[in-house]
Amino acid sequence: MILNHTIEALLDRRSIRAFRSEQISEEELTDILYTAKFAPSAMGLQARHFTVIQNKQLISDIVSSAVRNGATFVQGHTPFYKAPTVIVLSAPQSAKYGREDAAFASMNLMMAAHAYGLGSCYIGSVLDGLRDEAIAARLKLPEDYVPFGCLCVGYPSEHAPAPKERRTDDVSYVR
Numbered sequence: 001m002i003l004n005h006t007i008e009a010l011l012d013r014r015s016i017r018a019f020r021s022e023q024i025s026e027e028e029l030t031d032i033l034y035t036a037k038f039a040p041s042a043m044g045l046q047a048r049h050f051t052v053i054q055n056k057q058l059i060s061d062i063v064s065s066a067v068r069n070g071a072t073f074v075q076g077h078t079p080f081y082k083a084p085t086v087i088v089l090s091a092p093q094s095a096k097y098g099r100e101d102a103a104f105a106s107m108n109l110m111m112a113a114h115a116y117g118l119g120s121c122y123i124g125s126v127l128d129g130l131r132d133e134a135i136a137a138r139l140k141l142p143e144d145y146v147p148f149g150c151l152c153v154g155y156p157s158e159h160a161p162a163p164k165e166r167r168t169d170d171v172s173y174v175r
């Protein structure tokens with residue numbers, strides 16, 4: 001296997017679930033967002049939006065809203081792991097590939113964060129909270145946009161966990 005920076009980064013990135021409390025720098029934030037904009041998007045339309053949340057109350061309200069909308073978390077679980085930044089990915093409700101556009105942008109964000117020594121974790125468990133009308137209004141999304149996912153970002157306070165063993169039964173060939 002060729003080991004270069006890109007391959008190494010893809011192999012090394014792990015979901016991080018413990019963060020220092022200090023906020024990431026503006027430069028890091030700007031750079032990872034810029035990198036995310038180079039993710040593939042359907043027909044190159046870039047029909048996805050990034051909402052950066054650095055407001056503790058809103059982050060906490062998203063969790064409460066997720067619970068009100070049916071999410072269950074074990075006692076003491078903090079779904080965003082106290083990360084100081086949450087980035088919500090949204091796309092037009094009517095876009096055929098909104099979910100994909102948002103997902104690819106998320107991956108670029110996580111890889112860029114990793115390259116900067118930041119930790120990140122994709123958080124699917126709060127989606128219903130993000131989509132709650134009251135929360136969606138506070139996110140001030142562009143007209144007709146709906147959240148498709150989010151991730152938390154911050155300076156890691158733990159070493160990346162060892163990766164789970166990868167499946168060996170998930171590739172087949174038709175030749």
Ligand SMILES: Cc1cc2nc3c(=O)[nH]c(=O)nc-3n(C[C@H](O)[C@H](O)[C@H](O)COP(=O)(O)O)c2cc1C
Binds near residue numbers: 014016121125163
């Ligand atoms: C669609 C999706 C939803 C996820 N939701 C959560 C989540 O709610 N909370 C969490 O801690 N991790 C979440 N993750 C992260 C996965 O648990 C993680 O990617 C997986 O365990 C593999 O670990 P790795 O990212 O370190 O390789 C999610 C990942 C994906 C792709």
